[in-house]
Amino acid sequence: xDLQTLTYVVVGTSFVIYIAIAFWSKAKSTGEFYVAGxxxxxxxxxxxxxxDWMSAASFISMAGLIxxxxxxxSVYLMGWTGGYVLLALLLAPYLRKFGKFTVPEFxxxxxxxxxxxxxxxxxxxxxxxxxxxxxxxxxxIVFSRFLNVEIEYGLVIGMAIVFVYAVLGGMKGxxxxxxxxxxxxxxxxxxxxxxxxxxxxxxxxxxxxxxxEVLDGGVYLLHKLDQIVTDLGFPAYTEGTKxxxxxxxxxxxxxxxxxxxxxxxxRFFTVPRVRDARISAGWALLFIAILYTIAxxxxxxxxxxxxxxxxxxxxxxxxxxxxxxxxxxxxxxxERTGLLTFDDKNSDGRIQYYxxxxxxxxxxxEKIGWKGNELTVDRDIIVLANPEIAKLPDWVVALxxxxxxxxxxxxxxxxxxxxxxSVSHDLAKSVFARNISDKTELTLGRVSAGIAIxxxxxxxxxxxxxxxxxxxxxxxxxxxxxxxxILLGIFSVRVNDRGAIAGMxxxxxxxxxxxxxxxxxxxxxxxxxxxxxxxxGISPEGIGTVGMILNFxxxxxxxxxxxxxxxxxxxxxxxxxxxx
Amino acid sequence: MKKLTYWQENLRLVGLCLCxxxxxxxxxxxxxxxxxxxxxxxxxxxGFWFAQQGSIYVFLILIFFYAWRMNAIDxxxxxxxx
Numbered sequence: 001x002d003l004q005t006l007t008y009v010v011v012g013t014s015f016v017i018y019i020a021i022a023f024w025s026k027a028k029s030t031g032e033f034y035v036a037g038x039x040x041x042x043x044x045x046x047x048x049x050x051x052d053w054m055s056a057a058s059f060i061s062m063a064g065l066i067x068x069x070x071x072x073x074s075v076y077l078m079g080w081t082g083g084y085v086l087l088a089l090l091l092a093p094y095l096r097k098f099g100k101f102t103v104p105e106f107x108x109x110x111x112x113x114x115x116x117x118x119x120x121x122x123x124x125x126x127x128x129x130x131x132x133x134x135x136x137x138x139x140x141i142v143f144s145r146f147l148n149v150e151i152e153y154g155l156v157i158g159m160a161i162v163f164v165y166a167v168l169g170g171m172k173g174x175x176x177x178x179x180x181x182x183x184x185x186x187x188x189x190x191x192x193x194x195x196x197x198x199x200x201x202x203x204x205x206x207x208x209x210x211x212x213e214v215l216d217g218g219v220y221l222l223h224k225l226d227q228i229v230t231d232l233g234f235p236a237y238t239e240g241t242k243x244x245x246x247x248x249x250x251x252x253x254x255x256x257x258x259x260x261x262x263x264x265x266x267r268f269f270t271v272p273r274v275r276d277a278r279i280s281a282g283w284a285l286l287f288i289a290i291l292y293t294i295a296x297x298x299x300x301x302x303x304x305x306x307x308x309x310x311x312x313x314x315x316x317x318x319x320x321x322x323x324x325x326x327x328x329x330x331x332x333x334x335e336r337t338g339l340l341t342f343d344d345k346n347s348d349g350r351i352q353y354y355x356x357x358x359x360x361x362x363x364x365x366e367k368i369g370w371k372g373n374e375l376t377v378d379r380d381i382i383v384l385a386n387p388e389i390a391k392l393p394d395w396v397v398a399l400x401x402x403x404x405x406x407x408x409x410x411x412x413x414x415x416x417x418x419x420x421x422s423v424s425h426d427l428a429k430s431v432f433a434r435n436i437s438d439k440t441e442l443t444l445g446r447v448s449a450g451i452a453i454x455x456x457x458x459x460x461x462x463x464x465x466x467x468x469x470x471x472x473x474x475x476x477x478x479x480x481x482x483x484x485x486i487l488l489g490i491f492s493v494r495v496n497d498r499g500a501i502a503g504m505x506x507x508x509x510x511x512x513x514x515x516x517x518x519x520x521x522x523x524x525x526x527x528x529x530x531x532x533x534x535x536x537g538i539s540p541e542g543i544g545t546v547g548m549i550l551n552f553x554x555x556x557x558x559x560x561x562x563x564x565x566x567x568x569x570x571x572x573x574x575x576x577x578x579x580x
Numbered sequence: 581m582k583k584l585t586y587w588q589e590n591l592r593l594v595g596l597c598l599c600x601x602x603x604x605x606x607x608x609x610x611x612x613x614x615x616x617x618x619x620x621x622x623x624x625x626x627g628f629w630f631a632q633q634g635s636i637y638v639f640l641i642l643i644f645f646y647a648w649r650m651n652a653i654d655x656x657x658x659x660x661x662x
Contacts, residue, residue, distance in 0.1 A: 066632075071613075074631035078605045081636045085601045088643045089594050093650075207633060211623035220623030238617070238628045248610050255605075273661045275651055282643035289636050296632040577587055578659045 003394045007146050010398040011405060015161055017180055018409070022165030022173040030442050033170030034101040034421050035269040040175055042276040046283025048178035049267045051185065051410035053080075053258075053284070054291060055131070056138025059185055059407035064382030066299035067306075070229075070237040073299065075247055079254025081285060081292050086259040088281030092268040094490045096277035097576040101269065102418070103262045103482065104426040110489040112569055113497040114431060119504050121422045123481040124262045128415045129459070130474040131263075132452075135412040136460025139405060145337060145384065146401035152461055158409060159457040166413045166453070167446045171270060174413045181406035186290055188403025191396055192387045193294045196301050199390055206297035214304075225304050231315050232307070232354040233361025237300065243531065249542030256548055257475030260483030263414040266421070274579035302382045305389055310353045310375060316368050321350035330388035339378035346371040416456065420449035473515050476540075480507035480547025488555055493573045495559040503555030511547035515540045586657040593649055597642050605635040 001009070027033040040048070058080070066073030098106050104124060108117025136155060143154025165173045190206075197209035201221060214221050226236045235241050242250075258264065267284075268277045309328065313320035324342060334340035342351060346369055353375040356362055384404070387396045424445035429436060436444070481504050488495040488503075518529040518540045527533045529540065538546060584592070608616055609631035616627030624633075654660035 071628055071631060074609060074628075077632055078609055078635050081639055082601065082605050085597070085639050085642055089597055089646055210633070211621070211629070213623065222623055222625070222628070238625050240613075244610060248606060251605065251610065275647070275654065275661060278647040278650055279644070282640065282647055285640050285643055289640055293633055293636055577590075579654055579661050580659045 001394075003397060004148065006394050007398040007401050010395070011147065011402045014180075014184055014402045014406060018161060018177045019164055021176045021180060022169040025169050025172045025176050027168070027170035027172045027442070030101070030425075030438050030445065032172045033442055033445050034425065035266070036170075036172040036175045038099075038270055038272055040270040040272075042271050042280035043283050044175065044179055045267060045271050045276075045280045047182040047287055048175045049264065049280070049284035050287035050291075051178040051182035051406070052267055052414040053261075053264055053288060053411070054185065054407055055411035056135055056142075056404060056408035058291065058295075059189065060138060060142070060383055060404050061380050063295040063298040063302065064379035066296050067303040067382050068377075068379050070235065071240040072242045072247070073296070074240075075242075075250045075254060077292055077296060079251045080258055081289060082251070082255040083258025084281055084285040084288070086255060087264070087268070088278055088285075090487055091259060091265065091490070092277040092281050093274045093579070094576045095265060095486070096268050096271060097274050097579060098572075099269075102421050102425055103265050103486070104422055105430075107482075107485060107489065107500070108426070108430070110569065110572060111485070111495075111497040111500040112566065113501065116485075116497055116501050116504070117426055118431065119501060120482065120485075121426045123477060123504065123508060124422050125419060127261065127474045127477050127482075128263060128419050129456070132412050132415040132419075132456040133459035135408045135415070136456050138408040139412070140460055141380070142384075142401055142404040142408065146398075146404075155457055155460050158405070158412075159453050162409055162413050162416065163450065163453050166416050167449045170445065170449075171266075171417055174410075174417055175270060178410045178414070181410040182287060184399075184406040185403040185410075186287070188399040188406075189291050189383075190294060192390060192392055192400065193298050193301075195392055195396075196305070196386060196390045197297065200301055200304065206294045206301075210297035210300060221300060221304065225300055225307075228307050228311065229303070232311065233358040233365070234355040237303065243537055245537050246531075246539050246542055249538045249545045251542075253479045253542050253544035253548075254475055256479035256483050257477075257544055260478035260481070260486070261474075262422075262478075262482065263411075263418045265486075266418055267414075298383065298386065302386060302389070306377065306382075307353070309389075310351050315354075318348075318350070321348075321352055324349055324351055327351070328389075330385055333388065334381050334385055337381075339381045341376045343374050343376075345374050351375055412456065416449055416452045419452045420445050423448040423452075473512070476511045476515065476544030476547060477508060479544035480511040480551055484548055484551040484555060488552070490573065490576065492556075492559075493570050494564065495555055496562055496565045498562045499555040499557075499559030502558045503551040506554045507547040507551030510550050511544055514543045514547075586653065586659060589653050589657075590650065593646065593653070597646050600638065601642060604630060604638040609635050 031037050062076055095106060104117045104120035107120040139158035140151040140154045143149055144151045165177050193206040194204055197203050197206040200214055201209040201212040202215050203209035203212045212221060214224055222238055226238055230236050271277050271280050310322050311320060312322060351374055352370045354365060354373055356373040387400055424441055428444055429441050485500045485504055517526045519525055531537055613627035617625035619626040621629050
C-alpha cells in the first residue's frame with residue numbers, strides 16, 4: 001500500500017472511531033451536554049483534559065519552536081505545564097464544589113451580578129475564538145500536506161467531524177472522543193521520537209537520550225549541539241538570548257493563562273467529587289508531561305539532524321556544505337510545500353545554513369565566500385518531517401498525520417463547547433430568556449455549537465493576518481481577566497461585585513491595549529515592537545502578567561472602598577471551601 | 581499550639597507547594613539558571629535541565645502530593661466526601 005492510501009486508511013479509521021463514540025455517548029440533558037452528567041472518571045478526565053489542552057500548536061509547532069529557540073523555548077514548557085499546579089491547588093476543587101455548569105456562572109453567582117457574568121462571557125468568547133481559529137487552520141494544514149486535498153476541503157471535513165460529535169454528544173461525547181484522540185496523538189508523537197532517539201544516542205527513552213552521548217564520537221548530545229550551532233554563528237542552544245525579566249513574565253503569563261482558560265477549567269466540572277478534581281489535574285498533567293518532556297528532546301535531536309544534514313564537516317571547507325543536488329528525499333517533499341526553501345545566493349550549488357543576523361559571524365562568512373543564509377526552514381515542519389528524516393516506515397508518517405488532526409480536533413471541540421454553553425446557558429437562559437425549558441436550552445446549545453463551528457471554519461479559511469499574535473493575546477487575556485477574579489472569589493470573602501467588574505475590565509483593557517499598541521490588531525501598530533519600547537522590557541507575550549497584577553490590585557482597592565458582599569455570598573464562599 | 585482550622589491547614593499546604601512550584605521553575609529554571617548551568621547533570625547543564633525537564637517532573641509530584649495530603653486533611657476534619 002502506498003503512503004497516500006495508508007494515510008487515508010489510518011486517518012479514516014480514526015474518524016470512524018470518533019463518530020462511533022459520539023453516537024454511543026449522545027447527550028440527553030443539559031447536564032450531560034454541559035458537564036457530561038458529572039460522571040467522568042478522574043483518569044478519563046485527565047486524558048480528555050490533556051487532549052483538550054494540547055492543540056495543533058503543541059503537537060505540530062512546539063518542538064520545532066524549541067528546536068530554533070533552544071533555552072528560550074523553555075517558556076512554553078514551563079508555562080504550559082506549571083499552570084496545572086495553579087489549577088489543582090487554587091481553582092479546580094472549588095469550582096467543582098460550586099457544582100454548576102460554566103465559569104461565567106460562577107463569576108455571576110459569586111459576585112451576585114449579571115454584569116460580572118456578561119463581562120466574563122465576553123472574555124470567554126474572545127479567548128476561545130482566537131484559539132479555535134488557529135485549530136481549524138491546523139486541521140487545514142495537516143489535510144493539505146498529508147491527504148493532498150485543498151485546504152478548504154480539509155477544513156470542511158474537519159468541521160463536519162467536529163459538528164457530529166460536539167453537537168450531538170455535547171460534553172459527554174467530547175469527553176470520550178478526547179480520550180480516544182489523546183491515545184492517537186500521544187502514540188503518534190512518541191513513536192518517531194523513540195526511533196530518532198535510538199538512532200542518534202542509542203537510548204530508547206527520548207528524555208534520557210536528551211542528556212546522553214551521541215553514538216558517533218562520544219560527546220554529549222547537548223554539548224555537540226552547542227558546538228555545531230555556535231560554529232555557524234547561532235546562539236548556543238542551551239543559553240538564552242531573551243532578557244531574564246521577559247522570560248520571567250512570559251512564563252508567568254502562560255502559566256496563569258493556562259489556569260484561566262475556560263475550556264480547561266470546565267473539564268473539572270465533569271468529575272463526580274472534589275477529591276476527583278484534585279487528582280484529575282494530576283492525571284491531566286501526567287498525560288501532558290509525556291508530550292511536554294519529549295518535545296524538547298525532539299527539538300534538540302531535530303536541530304542536530306538538520307544542521308548535520310547541511311553542514312557535513314568543519315566550517316570553511318568547501319566540501320563541508322551539502323551539494324543542493326545531493327539533498328535528501330524529505331528535503332524535496334517539504335520544498336514542494338514551500339515550508340522549506342533554498343536560495344543559492346553565492347551560486348556555488350552548495351547549501352550554506354548559518355546565522356546571517358550575527359554581524360561578527362557574517363564578516364567571517366564573507367571571507368569564505370558565503371553571501372547570506374540560503375536555507376529557510378519553517379519551524380512547523382520539524383515534527384511533521386521527523387519520521388521522514390529518520391527514515392521511518394510509512395505507517396508512522398500516516399500516524400503522525402492522524403495525531404496532528406486528533407490534536408487539532410479535540411481542542412477545537414472543547415473550545416466550541418464552552419462557547420456554545422456560555423451562549424445558551426449564560427446569555428440566553430439567565431439574561432435574555434429565563435423561562436426556557438431544559439429541552440429548549442439543550443436545542444439552543446446545539447444550535448449555538450453549530451453556528452460557532454461555521455464561524456470557526458470561516459476564520460480558519462480566512463485567517464486574520466494576526467493569528468500568531470492573537471494566540472499570545474488569548475493567554476494574556478485569560479491571565480489578566482478571568483484568573484484573578486476566580487481566585488479572589490474563592491480566597492477572599494471581601495471582594496465584591498464592583499471590585500470584580502472593575503478588576504476584569506482594567507486587566508482586559510490594559511492587556512488588549514498593550515498588545516494592540518505594539519502588534520496592531522486590525523490597525524497599524526503605534527510603536528515598533530522592540531525591547532527598547534517595551535514597558536519595563538516586557539514583551540507583549542508577557543504583558544498578561546502585568547494585566548493580572550493590575551486586575552488583582554484594582555479589584556482589591558475598589559472592594560475595600562465599597563460595601564461588603566451580602567451574607568449569602570459569604571455562605572457561598574464558605575461552602576465551596578470545604579468538600580462536604 | 582493553637583489547633584489550625586481546616587481552611588488554615590489547606591492554606592498552609594497550598595503555600596508550601598507554591599513555594600516549591602516557584603523555586604523549581606522561576607528560581608532554578610529562570611533566575612538562577614546561569615549559576616546552576618555551571619553544574620553538570622549527566623549530559624545536561626543543571627539550570628537548562630530544570631527549565632526543560634526537571635520543573636515539569638516536580639510540578640507533577642506536587643499535584644499528586646497535594647491531592648494525597650488534602651484527602652488526609654479532609655478526613656481529619658471530617659469533611660471528606662462519602
